[in-house]
Amino acid sequence: MKIKILGSGCPNCKVLEANTKKAVEDMKIKADIEKVTDIAKIMEYGVMSTPALVVNEKVVSYGRVLSPEEIKKFLK
Amino acid sequence: MDPFYPLQIFVNWLVYSLFSLEQGSVIGGAINFFIYDSIKILILLAVIIFAVSYIRTYLAPEKVKKLLSRKFEFIGNMIASTIGIFTPFCSCSAVPLFIGLVESGVPLGVTFSYLIAAPLINEIAAALLWGLFGWKVALLYIASGWVISVVAGFILGKMHLEKYVEDYVYKIKMKQGLKAQKKLQKERISESLGETKSIIRKVFLYLLIGIAIGAFIHGYAPENLLTNIAGKGNWFAVPIAVLIGVPLYSNAAGMIPIVSSLIEKGLPLGTALAFMMAVTALSLPEAIILRKVMKLKLLIIYFTIVALGIIFIGYLFNWIL
Numbered sequence: 001m002k003i004k005i006l007g008s009g010c011p012n013c014k015v016l017e018a019n020t021k022k023a024v025e026d027m028k029i030k031a032d033i034e035k036v037t038d039i040a041k042i043m044e045y046g047v048m049s050t051p052a053l054v055v056n057e058k059v060v061s062y063g064r065v066l067s068p069e070e071i072k073k074f075l076k
Numbered sequence: 077m078d079p080f081y082p083l084q085i086f087v088n089w090l091v092y093s094l095f096s097l098e099q100g101s102v103i104g105g106a107i108n109f110f111i112y113d114s115i116k117i118l119i120l121l122a123v124i125i126f127a128v129s130y131i132r133t134y135l136a137p138e139k140v141k142k143l144l145s146r147k148f149e150f151i152g153n154m155i156a157s158t159i160g161i162f163t164p165f166c167s168c169s170a171v172p173l174f175i176g177l178v179e180s181g182v183p184l185g186v187t188f189s190y191l192i193a194a195p196l197i198n199e200i201a202a203a204l205l206w207g208l209f210g211w212k213v214a215l216l217y218i219a220s221g222w223v224i225s226v227v228a229g230f231i232l233g234k235m236h237l238e239k240y241v242e243d244y245v246y247k248i249k250m251k252q253g254l255k256a257q258k259k260l261q262k263e264r265i266s267e268s269l270g271e272t273k274s275i276i277r278k279v280f281l282y283l284l285i286g287i288a289i290g291a292f293i294h295g296y297a298p299e300n301l302l303t304n305i306a307g308k309g310n311w312f313a314v315p316i317a318v319l320i321g322v323p324l325y326s327n328a329a330g331m332i333p334i335v336s337s338l339i340e341k342g343l344p345l346g347t348a349l350a351f352m353m354a355v356t357a358l359s360l361p362e363a364i365i366l367r368k369v370m371k372l373k374l375l376i377i378y379f380t381i382v383a384l385g386i387i388f389i390g391y392l393f394n395w396i397l
Contacts, residue, residue: 008171039171039368040244046251048137048176049169063136063169064267 001031001075006042007051012065016051023071031075080116087112106295113287113333117207118276121283124203125275129268131162133259137173144182144190149233150226152186157225160193161218170362174369175245184241185233191366192382193225196357200279201328205352208336209345216393217349224353224385231381240374282330290333294340303342314390317347318383321354328356345397350390357382 003020007013017035024031036042036054045054049063053074060074078084087108091097097104140159144152170191177187197218206214259267306313324331335348358379367375 039175040248043172043175043179043248043250048141048172050172062138 001029002056003031003033003075004036004054005033005051006036006045006047006054006062008039008042009037010050013051016053016065019066019068020053020071023068023075026068027072027075029075080112083115084112087115102295106291109294110287110291113208113291114284117204117283117287117333118280120207121200121203121276121279122272124199124206126268126272128162128199129271130264132271133264133267135159135162137169137176140173140190141176141180141182144177144186145180147182147186149183149185150230152183153189153226153229153233156182156186156190156229157193157222160190160225161197161222162199163190163194164198170365171368174366175248176250178241178245179248179250183233184238185229185231187229188232188378189225189229191378192228192357193222195359195362196225196353196382197221198328198356200275201332201352201356204329204332204336208333209339213345213349217352220349220389220393221353221357224382224389228381228385232378235377237374237377240371240377242369242371245369279329283333286330286333290337293334293337297337297341299341301341302338306343306347308344308394313344313347314350314387314394317351317390318354318358318386321351322358323360324355328352331355344394346390346393346395349393350386353386353389354383357386 003024005013005017005020007016013035017033020033024033042050042052045052045059047059047062051065052062053060053066053071055074061070090111091104091108092099095107097107140163143159144156147155174187174191177190178184202214202218205217306317321331332352335343335352339345339348363375363379366378370378
């Protein structure tokens with residue numbers, strides 16, 4: 001599974017990244033977590049409000065810091 | 077009747093009976109002022125931030141983009157400034173927002189109206205003004221901020237500054253058809269509550285310090301402290317107030333209670349309003365972030381026009397009030 005965190009490095013983005021790592025660990029799944037900070041790349045996903053979460057190239061959430069529990073729903 | 081009248085009775089009782097401070101004494105007055113203002117402002121802040129956050133759940137940037145694209149200038153400027161009232165300037169989202177709007181064909185001037193209104197009309201400042209000066213001044217602040225955003229955005233649009241936007245902005249192609257996130261009523265409310273808590277936690281300390289300094293000035297500073305140096309007769313007071321406001325970004329919560337006490341000591345309201353607008357709208361971190369998408373020349377033009385607008389409002393209110 002490929003997971004991407006889109007965000008320009010603001011505090012919210014770091015929280016989302018930490019929560020995602022926690023969700024992945026809890027579920028014991030294999031996943032690549034990549035942080036995308038380049039604004040042009042972020043925009044290519046059509047996202048205007050960061051942080052956003054991308055699972056297998058699909059934008060599942062944007063403009064919100066999801067909790068680990070919420071993230072788990074998208075990783076099933 | 078003033079809805080905060082019961083609070084004043086309670087604080088009077090607290091200060092003069094429970095703490096047994098002498099009524100009419102300077103220290104009693106200052107402490108009374110501090111406790112009453114702190115509680116009143118916190119209540120107003122909580123209510124207003126919650127209301128604005130709730131409205132904001134309906135104004136996600138993706139939706140704003142849709143609302144503003146294919147709009148004519150001027151009407152577009154007015155809609156953009158109105159939306160800007162409810163959205164804050166957030167360092168996380170200013171750049172993606174700017175690119176997103178430009179990319180989807182929103183006219184540059186309309187984008188600017190939004191970009192000016194978002195930080196200029198700040199709900200924390202509005203709540204504080206309401207608490208300290210009454211709703212008329214708060215409304216005056218919102219209305220004049222709105223006019224500055226509409227006019228400045230319109231002028232910037234007419235100047236055809238497209239070539240001063242960083243070139244890469246035009247090359248970005250956004251994937252279309254990102255579905256708007258559906259939100260349940262429950263989610264909207266919990267989101268707004270979370271936002272309210274986090275903002276209050278952030279400004280709480282600055283606010284109390286600001287109110288404490290304000291209470292001190294209220295009690296101890298001489299009555300006409302500022303009448304001579306910054307009174308209406310001094311034409312330089314407004315631009316200087318704006319200049320002082322620029323480095324004080326993000327501390328609107330702490331500055332406004334201090335300013336409110338300075339008004340009692342002879343600072344004209346227009347000058348004070350200009351100062352507060354400079355604090356919220358002309359900030360260095362904002363400039364640094366926007367430099368990523370604007371060439372220096374555009375950034376300077378943008379900030380100059382907003383500053384001139386604020387100075388104009390300052391003079392106008394000094395003149396009419």
